[in-house]
Amino acid sequence: MSMPPRSRTGSGPLLAGLIIVMVAAVAVIVLAAAGATPQSVWDSFFPVQGVTPATDRSHSTKSLYDIVFYIAVAVFFLVEGLIVFSVFRYRRKPGDDELPPQIHGNNVVEVIWTVIPTAIVAFLFLLSWQTLNTVDAKVPTDVHVRAVAQRFQWSFQYLDGPSSDANVLFTQVIPVGNDGGMFIPVGKPVQVDLLAKDVIHAFYVPKFLFKRDAVPGKLNTFDFTVDEAGTYRGQCAELCGPGHGAMVFDVHAVDQATFDTWFKAQVAQAAATPTPAASGAAQGPVVDLAAQNISYSTKALQAPADTPFTIDFKNDDTGVPHNVAIKDASGNEVFKGDIITGPAEKSYDVPALKPGTYTFVCSVHPTMTGTITVQ
Amino acid sequence: MATTTLNPAAPAYRSALYEWLTTTDHKKIGIMYLINSIIFFLAGGILALIVRLQLVIPKDATTIGGLVSPEFYNQAFTMHASFMLFLFIIPILAGFGNYAVPLQIGAPDMAFPRINALSFWLLPLGGALMASGFLATGGAAASGWTEYPPLSGAKFNGPGTDLWIMGLTLIGTSSILGAINFLVTIFKMRAPGMTLFRMPIMVWTILVTSVLVLMATPVLTSALIMLFIDRNYGGHFFDPANGGNAILYQNVFWFYSHPAVYIMILPAMGIVSEVLPVFSRKPLFGYKAFVFATVAIGALGFSVWAHHMFTTGAVFLPFFSLMTFLIAVPTGVKMFNWIATLWRGKLTFSTPLVFATGFLTMFLIGGLNGAFSAAVPVDFAIHDTYWVVAHLHYVLFGGSVFGVFAGIYYWFPKMTGRMLNETLGKLQFLIMFIGFNMTFFPMHQLGLAGMPRRIADYSASAGWTDLNIVATIGGFTIAASILPFLWNVLVSLRSGRIAGDDPWEGNTLEWATSSPPPPYNFDHLPEIRSERPVFDARHGQAAAH
Numbered sequence: 001m002s003m004p005p006r007s008r009t010g011s012g013p014l015l016a017g018l019i020i021v022m023v024a025a026v027a028v029i030v031l032a033a034a035g036a037t038p039q040s041v042w043d044s045f046f047p048v049q050g051v052t053p054a055t056d057r058s059h060s061t062k063s064l065y066d067i068v069f070y071i072a073v074a075v076f077f078l079v080e081g082l083i084v085f086s087v088f089r090y091r092r093k094p095g096d097d098e099l100p101p102q103i104h105g106n107n108v109v110e111v112i113w114t115v116i117p118t119a120i121v122a123f124l125f126l127l128s129w130q131t132l133n134t135v136d137a138k139v140p141t142d143v144h145v146r147a148v149a150q151r152f153q154w155s156f157q158y159l160d161g162p163s164s165d166a167n168v169l170f171t172q173v174i175p176v177g178n179d180g181g182m183f184i185p186v187g188k189p190v191q192v193d194l195l196a197k198d199v200i201h202a203f204y205v206p207k208f209l210f211k212r213d214a215v216p217g218k219l220n221t222f223d224f225t226v227d228e229a230g231t232y233r234g235q236c237a238e239l240c241g242p243g244h245g246a247m248v249f250d251v252h253a254v255d256q257a258t259f260d261t262w263f264k265a266q267v268a269q270a271a272a273t274p275t276p277a278a279s280g281a282a283q284g285p286v287v288d289l290a291a292q293n294i295s296y297s298t299k300a301l302q303a304p305a306d307t308p309f310t311i312d313f314k315n316d317d318t319g320v321p322h323n324v325a326i327k328d329a330s331g332n333e334v335f336k337g338d339i340i341t342g343p344a345e346k347s348y349d350v351p352a353l354k355p356g357t358y359t360f361v362c363s364v365h366p367t368m369t370g371t372i373t374v375q
Numbered sequence: 376m377a378t379t380t381l382n383p384a385a386p387a388y389r390s391a392l393y394e395w396l397t398t399t400d401h402k403k404i405g406i407m408y409l410i411n412s413i414i415f416f417l418a419g420g421i422l423a424l425i426v427r428l429q430l431v432i433p434k435d436a437t438t439i440g441g442l443v444s445p446e447f448y449n450q451a452f453t454m455h456a457s458f459m460l461f462l463f464i465i466p467i468l469a470g471f472g473n474y475a476v477p478l479q480i481g482a483p484d485m486a487f488p489r490i491n492a493l494s495f496w497l498l499p500l501g502g503a504l505m506a507s508g509f510l511a512t513g514g515a516a517a518s519g520w521t522e523y524p525p526l527s528g529a530k531f532n533g534p535g536t537d538l539w540i541m542g543l544t545l546i547g548t549s550s551i552l553g554a555i556n557f558l559v560t561i562f563k564m565r566a567p568g569m570t571l572f573r574m575p576i577m578v579w580t581i582l583v584t585s586v587l588v589l590m591a592t593p594v595l596t597s598a599l600i601m602l603f604i605d606r607n608y609g610g611h612f613f614d615p616a617n618g619g620n621a622i623l624y625q626n627v628f629w630f631y632s633h634p635a636v637y638i639m640i641l642p643a644m645g646i647v648s649e650v651l652p653v654f655s656r657k658p659l660f661g662y663k664a665f666v667f668a669t670v671a672i673g674a675l676g677f678s679v680w681a682h683h684m685f686t687t688g689a690v691f692l693p694f695f696s697l698m699t700f701l702i703a704v705p706t707g708v709k710m711f712n713w714i715a716t717l718w719r720g721k722l723t724f725s726t727p728l729v730f731a732t733g734f735l736t737m738f739l740i741g742g743l744n745g746a747f748s749a750a751v752p753v754d755f756a757i758h759d760t761y762w763v764v765a766h767l768h769y770v771l772f773g774g775s776v777f778g779v780f781a782g783i784y785y786w787f788p789k790m791t792g793r794m795l796n797e798t799l800g801k802l803q804f805l806i807m808f809i810g811f812n813m814t815f816f817p818m819h820q821l822g823l824a825g826m827p828r829r830i831a832d833y834s835a836s837a838g839w840t841d842l843n844i845v846a847t848i849g850g851f852t853i854a855a856s857i858l859p860f861l862w863n864v865l866v867s868l869r870s871g872r873i874a875g876d877d878p879w880e881g882n883t884l885e886w887a888t889s890s891p892p893p894p895y896n897f898d899h900l901p902e903i904r905s906e907r908p909v910f911d912a913r914h915g916q917a918a919a920h
């Protein structure tokens with residue numbers, strides 16, 4: 001059978017080729033200007049820039065991702081290559097009115113391109129099923145944490161056992177920061193129970209390659225072991241309202257000794273009777289600040305230098321804890337107010353600060369920030 | 376009285392406006408579907424630009440990033456999706472069906488012309504009801520287009536959500552009426568000789584879509600009504616504190632909304648399957664395989680709904696994973712059939728074919744990045760991140776919307792009697808194709824880097840800023856591509872080249888009548904002996920085999 005005549009006429013293919021080259025050139029220049037290297041671009045196609053994931057079971061997820069990725073890329077280049085080839089190869093010549101061969105089908109190739117994709121997806125299904133069993137495996141656990149999700153913050157209750165009706169030893173209210181977040185011992189299996197108090201949330205730590213929904217009325221439980229010490233940022237992944245994006249948390253994986261010390265201190269603190277709040281008269285000038293909808297009422301405050309002052313803080317978010325902490329330019333915390341759950345008000349007595357610019361931030365919601373100018 | 380003074384039949388003059396508002400002609404109704412859908416496409420597009428502006432840089436860097444409040448941001452993306460899915464893609468494809476199906480099967484009109492008008496007029500009504508949420512206390516619906524309870528409950532969202540429910544119920548009713556109308560038309564009104572296996576693929580996709588609508592949309596309606604009762608009349612269907620179940624809503628919702636994905640893509644596949652053979656001058660490769668693949672996708676589409684719920688912990692994962700993987704097979708068959716149709720053809724790159732090849736390329740990516748979510752453990756990592764946003768836009772924009780524009784450029788000459796401008800059409804494609812990929816391709820990387828969907832702001836230290844800037848520039852590029860399109864339509868309506876009956880050398884019956892066709896469509900029909908009756912009439916039987 002003779003091949004149909006080739007078309008090399010017309011400016012269409014030339015123009016299309018030129019545009020493709022130009023767009024590709026612009027893309028390369030922009031990427032280079034933004035400081036991207038071939039390696040960093042390649043890494044961006046893998047979860048969390050291709051870093052080694054943090055938990056024992058996420059390694060098998062990463063392997064599965066890699067396999068799916070390479071198969072998808074291979075199929076893409078094969079099929080896209082066929083499309084591009086057809087588009088450039090089989091153009092109609094101007095004035096060519098002859099019909100091409102009228103091919104209605106071919107049973108052999110149609111069976112081939114049905115069977116091969118079936119084989120590929122069957123393989124991928126079996127592989128992902130096997131991986132799923134690893135990821136969802138239950139193991140005897142040492143640490144039991146109930147992650148409590150509510151609009152718009154996480155808190156972590158440490159339990160005295162794995163069962164769902166275990167007693168709460170203490171509650172970690174602050175979700176992020178050096179003394180906030182979920183502390184776990186590195187290399188030890190941890191069980192997390194998810195409890196949602198109002199709407200559906202999701203516990204998502206990108207470096208664990210894992211998320212699970214926290215559903216009201218349903219207990220979801222999963223196990224994991226973190227391989228490497230470090231702090232891992234997590235975030236709510238199921239829309240829960242206006243503050244959804246602010247619902248972040250940290251997981252601190254620390255060595256066993258550090259964990260034990262922290263754990264004992266928390267248990268002791270929870271057992272101790274809370275000290276009555278100092279009620280002294282407000283000293284110095286008073287600064288007003290309110291919190292509503294997971295946001296401060298103002299982004300900029302002024303305060304006098306070298307003299308103690310008072311922040312009258314009003315939390316208007318019902319059921320949501322907020323506070324005011326002040327950090328200096330290098331990020332050291334110079335003041336931290338008690339966390340109050342709204343609707344509530346509290347006066348914070350802030351010690352004298354040196355002149356300069358400080359940031360204030362909510363310990364529960366690190367996206368709530370502003371600057372305080374001391375002069 | 377002995378004699379009755381008969382008013383002589385009033386000269387059939389009515390104002391054009393009256394004519395359009397009261398018409399039961401499927402062609403006019405089809406065109407009204409298209410216009411109404413394009414209006415909501417523009418409205419949804421403006422909301423998308425607000426979303427992109429909000430996310431361009433983190434709020435704490437400067438105030439540009441914080442364009443709108445988080446409350447309004449949630450309304451913006453919720454209504455963006457609601458407009459695009461329920462008031463643009465689904466209706467515009469139904470509009471193409473309305474216009475093309477009776478013509479393509481050689482029928483004078485739809486089986487129930489007045490019900491046809493009703494199903495159209497429910498759309499602007501439902502759309503207006505939904506959009507009026509912006510005027511309500513607390514604003515429009517803001518819980519995402521999925522409106523999961525408890526978040527969508529009365530405790531957390533105001534009357535905007537009720538307006539959303541009512542609007543969507545009307546839109547669903549419109550779909551159901553339309554589906555019945557399509558089914559009866561296709562089964563009862565085909566011209567002599569038009570057997571089922573001689574129907575154009577476009578008609579087949581509308582047939583399968585109508586079955587999906589008929590089976591799935593009532594289920595959505597039931598979910599919406601339960602939600603409405605929970606919100607307003609003290610029901611507890613989805614309230615776990617009172618014996619309800621929050622996951623139940625997701626099961627019922629996705630039992631509709633996954634088949635709805637096929638409602639949103641199958642007719643676009645039908646359009647592409649009309650365009651490719653005409654502009655390759657070849658028959659569609661593997662017609663019967665294509666029909667069976669369409670039916671298989673429709674059937675499998677009912678067994679994969681829970682793949683939207685893998686992370687709920689309430690799903691039998693292996694089953695839904697397997698079915699989701701399997702749906703790739705008939706989809707792959709279609710892709711290969713399309714390429715084989717191009718293969719060894721004689722391709723004329725008019726704008727419809729340009730958009731159709733854009734469809735092939737983008738839908739290929741949308742299929743492949745969907746396979747990642749079928750692998751359950753990978754889905755645990757990427758679910759509800761920007762990866763999913765990338766995936767769905769590659770399917771519904773790169774797929775459906777490119778198919779829609781292929782259809783507009785393909786049938787505009789038939790609808791109006793005038794050609795659209797080719798240069799403007801290709802300019803639109805070029806800008807849209809570049810803008811589309813700039814917007815949505817980086818979202819793969821954002822999702823892999825851990826950026827969740829539906830957040831109004833992010834930290835500068837998260838490392839997501841650069842890609843969000845690219846995506847926002849891309850979003851405005853897409854918006855720019857709409858300008859040559861609108862200009863093209865306006866100019867071509869007045870002064871476009873006269874099309875004639877059959878400007879593309881088409882295959883199917885709509886090209887055997889005038890452009891635009893007369894009321895009731897045909898003066899006479901060619902013989903129908905294959906799925907390409909007009910081709911046969913042009914070239915004679917010998918050439919077809």
